[in-house]
Amino acid sequence: MDRHRMGARTGPSDSPAWAVAASWLLAGLSAAMSLTACTFVRGGIGDEFTTDQLAVIQKGTSTRADVVAALGAPDRVVEANGHEVFQYYRYDIKSTSLFLILVNFSRTNIKSDDLFVFVNKNGIVDEMVFGKRTKDMEFRVWPFGD
Amino acid sequence: MAHIPICSRAAVAAVLIVAFAGCDPIVSFSRITLNTPLTAQETDFIQPKMTTFVQIVEQLGPPNELKGTPEGAVAVYYFLDGKRTRVNYTAPAHVVQAFIPDLVVSVWGVGVDQLTIWFDDRWVARDYGFAFNRKIGQFRLLPTREAEK
Numbered sequence: 420m421d422r423h424r425m426g427a428r429t430g431p432s433d434s435p436a437w438a439v440a441a442s443w444l445l446a447g448l449s450a451a452m453s454l455t456a457c458t459f460v461r462g463g464i465g466d467e468f469t470t471d472q473l474a475v476i477q478k479g480t481s482t483r484a485d486v487v488a489a490l491g492a493p494d495r496v497v498e499a500n501g502h503e504v505f506q507y508y509r510y511d512i513k514s515t516s517l518f519l520i521l522v523n524f525s526r527t528n529i530k531s532d533d534l535f536v537f538v539n540k541n542g543i544v545d546e547m548v549f550g551k552r553t554k555d556m557e558f559r560v561w562p563f564g565d
Numbered sequence: 566m567a568h569i570p571i572c573s574r575a576a577v578a579a580v581l582i583v584a585f586a587g588c589d590p591i592v593s594f595s596r597i598t599l600n601t602p603l604t605a606q607e608t609d610f611i612q613p614k615m616t617t618f619v620q621i622v623e624q625l626g627p628p629n630e631l632k633g634t635p636e637g638a639v640a641v642y643y644f645l646d647g648k649r650t651r652v653n654y655t656a657p658a659h660v661v662q663a664f665i666p667d668l669v670v671s672v673w674g675v676g677v678d679q680l681t682i683w684f685d686d687r688w689v690a691r692d693y694g695f696a697f698n699r700k701i702g703q704f705r706l707l708p709t710r711e712a713e714k
Contacts, residue, residue: 499633500686506631523593529645530600533627546619550626552600562596562648563704 456518459558460527465494465509468534473549476536481544486536493536502545507534511553515560526562591656594704599645600629602678611682611693618688625680634683637691642680649673650704672705 434442468490475481475489486505487493493505514527530552537546603625610616610624618640622628628640651671658665682693 497631497633499631499638500684500688504631504633508629519590521591523590523595525593525595527595527597529598531629533629535627535631548619548622548627550622552626562594 455520456516458514458516458518460512460514460516462512462514463510464512465507467509468507468532468549468551473534473547476544476547478544478546483538483542483544486538486544490534490536501540503538505536505538507536508532509553511556513556513558515558517560524560524562526559528556528559530556591653592706593649593651595649595651597645597647600643602644602646603642603680605695608680608693608695611690613690613692616690618684618690621682621690628682637683637685638688640682640684642682644678645675646678647673647675648704650706652706670706670708672708674703674705 472489476486483503490505490507494508495506497504497506509532510529511532512527512529514525516523516525532549532551532553534549535547536544539545607625611621618638621640625642629643630641632639632641649671650673651669654668654670655665656667677696677698679696679698680693681696683691685691
């Protein structure tokens, strides 16, 4: 009996084409199923500061009322060196999780944008500082390293 | 030794993977960070009695917190790094017996770095210093092992 003509196999090297294709298909399915889930989560606290809002605040001319009209009530008010310091902040949160069969990886990054407005005793803005730390924040899943 | 066809081996692997898919993973690594840590090199430009608040903000960005003091003000930059390791030591045994109790060990630590800068009443830096507590935030497989110094 001709074993090759009947599709019987004596080793991997003489497997029929359909068996090789099926094994690759199963291997692919196995690999796909080993990645059981992946999640992306985005969160935030506070509204983003717009350029229009920031443009309203001018050193030496804007008043306390102008600041509050543009940005709303501050998140925090501090008295320092004869200034009333208005602090506004927002937080951006990006979280990624990779759920594999045997191991899970998860990473959550949080960064803040902070705006400080220094109002003098006459109610006029003396200084304004703004930092946007959230602009270069990415979704990252690898929890090791920096 | 009987030869096992390659497709059968793949099928067995697929069945095992599906069987594991509903199980708790053996190991989980989680990390949460707040802001980007500053290094001592990045603050070298700060000269007490010379560098102003605005110059510092131009280099480091605004602080996370500002407080008034009788002598002036204090600016604080916070950086947080939290790491959690969770291991289910009996998870591999679930392949043969689903009702084996879990033995889960979880170790976590949150390290907080802080840069504090003191200003005089003219918003000129008087002094500054770091508080490094990030060593506690390490991935550890056993709770009995102390964090590396």
